[in-house]
Amino acid sequence: MREIVFGVQDGVLTTAGVLAGLSGAVSDHTQIVLAALASTAAGALSMGAGAYLGTRAESEVMASEVARTRRDAQRHPYVVQEALLGELEKQGLTREAGYRVVQLLSSAPDLLLVTAEEKVYGLAGAMHANAALDGVVMGIAFAAGALVPLVPYLLVPGTRGALGSALGATALALFGVGYFEGWMARRTQRWRSGVRFLSIAVGAAVVGYLIGLLISPLGATAG
């Protein structure tokens, strides 16, 4: 889910930004489209590679932590038991009830370890991640998102018209991704999720534009 939302949002915004920027600087419609296509390809590959490497790195760190925890648990099993007992107390069980739960889990040492890894050390999630899948999903999501502002440039003649359609499609897509996220989370007012997503994404783009305006005099000075 994370890769889909992140990939689509980045693909939509990055490509819309490239198209908007090029539309202001270049008059040839074909050159604008080709540049945006190249940017999309590069972005999809880059995002996919980044997602793969990030997930893989996280999995490797987690695997190392799990191995260390299991070595410690073999030498000092009571450490794992006490740590899990303390965590269960923090999560609302009485001391005695937590003791009984840990005692029960101790009859299956592997289950005790896995439970402690999840509850005490938070080592569960990344262990089950598939780095290759994350990379592929991210890349495809980016490319799919990039198509949203790109398609108007392929269909609408004239740069001005294409840009207006692209920005409109971008806003609709961002709202749609937020709405989708609200639907997946079973929220009743999914339109709020859409508005929130659109606001944050557009807000980030506006801030980026303003920062560009702020630092543009530095370019004039350097020239």
Added chain:
Amino acid sequence: MLKPGDSAPPFDLPAATGDRLGRVALSKLGDELIVLFFYPRDFSFICPTEVTGFNQALNLFRAEQTAVIGASVDDAESHRRWSRELGGLELPLIADQGAVLANAYGVFDEKERVAMRATFIIDQERKIAFSEACPINIGRSVAETLRIVRALRTGRMCPADWTPGGAFGPADGKF
């Protein structure tokens, strides 16, 4: 933490002895020596061997005119259930809720909010004769505590690793 020679702070606190709830007061203990051992919590996976160890050696301590009392910050009802969990204890467990006793003896762990794993031996004049504290993950030696009790009862100078039947130090030696 209190050290040998310090006066033992008096106490009169609720306690559980096996299934029975009552109170334990230092002033009412007629034993020659008192072993007062603090432990962090009931229903723990580190503490049980110590408590059961002291319980199993109770008759040996009684033969040395020595009472053995445990204390933690848990309440008396928890002690009663913990005693049942450990198969029934004959030694009293003081309910030091509020950590009044642990603080008085200087063994309250502010960070963990429990008593340290500490042992005191209180003599007939109700002064501290022996004190020690262990890391929370290391159980104490009941046999060593009993050895110290036996050495104290001789009133003599006992060399390193002294055991009953072993030679004493010089007769006029003072400690």
